[in-house]
Amino acid sequence: MAALAPPVAAIRIAVRRALTALPAGGPVLVACSGGADSLALAAATAFVAPRLGRRAGLVTVDHGLQEGSAGRAGAVARWAVEAGLDPVEAVPVTVAGRPGGPEAAAREARYQTLVDAARRHRAAALLVGHTRDDQAETVLLALARGAGPRGLAGMPERRELDGVPLLRPLLDLTRDDTRKACAALGLTPWEDPHNADPSYARARVRTDVLPVLLRALGPGVLDNLARTARLVAADTAALDDLATAALATPTGVRAAEGGLSVAALAALAPAVRTRVLHAWARELGACPAALSHRHVAALDALVTDWRGQGATYLPGGLRVARRAGRLLRVD
Numbered sequence: 001m002a003a004l005a006p007p008v009a010a011i012r013i014a015v016r017r018a019l020t021a022l023p024a025g026g027p028v029l030v031a032c033s034g035g036a037d038s039l040a041l042a043a044a045t046a047f048v049a050p051r052l053g054r055r056a057g058l059v060t061v062d063h064g065l066q067e068g069s070a071g072r073a074g075a076v077a078r079w080a081v082e083a084g085l086d087p088v089e090a091v092p093v094t095v096a097g098r099p100g101g102p103e104a105a106a107r108e109a110r111y112q113t114l115v116d117a118a119r120r121h122r123a124a125a126l127l128v129g130h131t132r133d134d135q136a137e138t139v140l141l142a143l144a145r146g147a148g149p150r151g152l153a154g155m156p157e158r159r160e161l162d163g164v165p166l167l168r169p170l171l172d173l174t175r176d177d178t179r180k181a182c183a184a185l186g187l188t189p190w191e192d193p194h195n196a197d198p199s200y201a202r203a204r205v206r207t208d209v210l211p212v213l214l215r216a217l218g219p220g221v222l223d224n225l226a227r228t229a230r231l232v233a234a235d236t237a238a239l240d241d242l243a244t245a246a247l248a249t250p251t252g253v254r255a256a257e258g259g260l261s262v263a264a265l266a267a268l269a270p271a272v273r274t275r276v277l278h279a280w281a282r283e284l285g286a287c288p289a290a291l292s293h294r295h296v297a298a299l300d301a302l303v304t305d306w307r308g309q310g311a312t313y314l315p316g317g318l319r320v321a322r323r324a325g326r327l328l329r330v331d
Helices: 006-020 036-051 069-082 102-120 132-145 148-152 175-185 201-217 220-248 262-266 270-284 293-304
Strands: 028-031 056-062 088-092 125-127 158-161 164-167 312-314 318-323 326-330
Touching (some): 056 069, 069 088, 102 164, 132 175, 132 201, 220 270, 270 293, 293 312
Parallel strands (some): 028 056
16 A cells, blocks of 8 residues: 655644544534645545544635636535535625725635535534645735734634634645645645735735745745744733733723723733723724724823823724723713
């Protein structure tokens, strides 16, 4: 019997580790575009899941942005059925008219579709094929946007997406690993032309920026960027826990008369205080997607740079003012 190709083995081990951590019951669904990353992930899941006593299915999303996209989605679905995955769905979506640029609109449509499928099939988790290369690109894009620690933390291995666990088993593996795995398994991945389209920021990072960094700084750049994301994520989680505790405990920042105590807020470390203000703004009803650093900085100024200024406006028409030593929502 021929030896198993190392990339195939590595991806199967990563998938096994991810699936073993899940509670029993419910299938797992792989999001698969037909590209090398998601195709290698789907093939590994089709192999591993039944050996763990779990069903595995696949969802492929047709964004309708390219000629022949419906045919490609159908081809991915047919392969999935042949590979033993069940359930299998090829779902068309409409991207036009959604908020944000083309990338953001397509991503929003894709994840909404995946969450809907997971709920429909009562899936234990969604699996997506992001690799270490994707993580490095995410960190570089966050640096360019000045996104702060939360952006530099990159993509977590696990997160809750509208109540559905989303897993990224391949974050410790490279894009080259997935291509080699597909070749070893006789699979022909689809090369999305958008991945090389310079009108997309991520494509420019992938084709222009990362190759320069690799030439200038060596192949360890990918590992170092991914490690930076893990370290920042751990620090961010600790700070988030401190902020949660400050809001939750009776002796925290909440004033007995309502609102937040300015004195208690001022006593917090800045990194904790701004997280408290961000979380409180969301409690008040500010839309998370629209709540930015600018809004939180304005709230913080009511605490640390008080000069008698008026109310601060938050997304959704909310107003917060400083009154009698407290931050209060005002009409």
